[in-house]
Amino acid sequence: MLDDQTFVDAHVHVPHLDTLAPAWIEWAREFGADGILKGVWDSTGAPVPAQLDHLFAAEGVDAALLFCEYSPRATGAQRFDDLLPLVDHNPERFRPVANVNPHLHFPIARELVRQLDHGAAALKLHPVHGGFRCDDRELYPAYQVLAEREVPLVVHCGTSSFPGSRNELADPEYLLPVVRDFPTLNVVLAHGGRGWWYDTAAFMALANPTVWIELSGLPPKRLPDYYSNFELSRLAQKWIFGTDWPGVPGVAANAAAVAGLGFDERTQAGILGGNAMAIYHGLDHLVGLEGR
Secondary structure, eight states: OBTTBOOEEEEEEOOOGGGBOHHHHHHHHHHSOTTHHHHHBOTTSOBOHHHHHHHHHHTTOSEEEEEOEEETTTTEEEOGGGGHHHHHHOTTTEEEOEEOOTTTOSSHHHHHHHHHHTTOSOEEEOHHHHTOOTTOGGGHHHHHHHHHHTOOEEEEEEOOOSTTOOGGGGOGGGGHHHHHHOTTOOEEEEEEEETTOHHHHHHHHHHOTTEEEEOTTSOGGGHHHHTTTSOHHHHGGGEEOOOOBTSSSOHHHHHHHHHTTOOOHHHHHIIIIIHHHHHSTTOGGGTTGGGO
16 A cells, blocks of 8 residues: 555566566666665576565555566567466465567467466557567457457557667557557556657547556656646546556655645546556456555
């Protein structure tokens, strides 16, 4: 809990370090808390479940969504199955998020179903690191599975500084056919259009009830500037809190900064946990947590 509100971090990376490109390690060291790689990962590069659980408990996080990523041209191959020991340690706090890459997974729906059957809370696509457009019809069987299972789609919609990134593929506009063709599918724009697509992401979120903005990688104090062309109190009702941990100094500190923007209690509760609970699969156990 954070200030008696259910608290969800919807964007967390905990890969095995030996699966990563060197740039990822440098990123975590530059933007994360001092010593974070030694505090959570062991000498072999494997994350220690008890250490991770302790850290997120200390930050007040009720649930953290753990990402994987199959992007060998950019950050590496962060395997889905490496997340499962962390989830097994505390399935109430940790939920895995699926990832597929159309260049690597054939047929794509089969691999998605496998990961969903392990309890994935969502499917994350990373077109910038993976090198594909999200309106590619090859991805439509995966979208159909998500729609049928009522599991959301999360898409990296923002620039990336990692070598091998193809930032032109981050444009949220590529998701317009997906939103149209799968009207019941919730689509989460991770990083909220970071770079030069803030207006596009905001317009899409306000114009479509199934489109959401996830705040990972965005300094909270800059949010009013990024979305200055929109009524912030209205747009914030479509926000989902996420940090891109370990690339932040602290999870609770980021949440406190969001709370400091002065939204009403209902909007703040939605940002910090309520919207995620309504969208992501497998968070039903958090419902009513405030009253316990």
